[in-house]
Amino acid sequence: MTLRAATPDDLDAIMAIEHRSFPTDAWSPQAMALELANPHGRYLVDEHEGTVVGYGGVRALEGGSDADIQTIALDAEYRGAGRGRALLRALLSAAAERGAREVFLEVRADNPTAEGLYRSEGFEEIGRRPRYYQPDDIDAIVMRLALQHSRAAEQRTIDSDAAKEASA
Secondary structure: OEEEEOOHHHHHHHHHHHHHHOOOOOOOHHHHHHHHHOOOEEEEEEEEOOEEEEEEEEEOOOOOOEEEEEEEEEOHHHOOOOHHHHHHHHHHHHHHHOOOOEEEEEEEOOOHHHHHHHHHOOOEEEEEEEEEEOOOOEEEEEEEEEHHHHHHHHHHHHHHHHHHHHHO
8 A cells, every 4th residue: 555645647447446336426627636636735645556446535725724635535445445544644634734723524425435544543523514415415424533532542443553563
């Protein structure tokens, strides 16, 4: 697994994953190109053997107190192996580096796997946006994470992993 900064050269690969992951409400190539070029955004791609298999982005203004996860997507065959979690953690780190103290996101109410990932990283539901995802009429679950909680949870995971290794 290799995470690196996304470049304009990654747009075609990102859009292919975007359309496979979000067939009814994919972003347009123009919108994604603008996101990649936005100075307030940080987009990463996940590569496997030189092929882009996932991507994610966060918008965080330098010195701002909050940030927004814009999107995270992985090709189906690469899900469930910790790649989404690694992408999310890297985006949270990028937000923290820019000064954010809390991060927000929306997740489709019909995506319990993504919701579970976010909850396991400390995000909490703070509201719902009815019929937010169109044309499917799917609610958005609005979630918030206080970054100090994220760092504490990450340290607990590191401590737990170290304890497991020590007892093995």
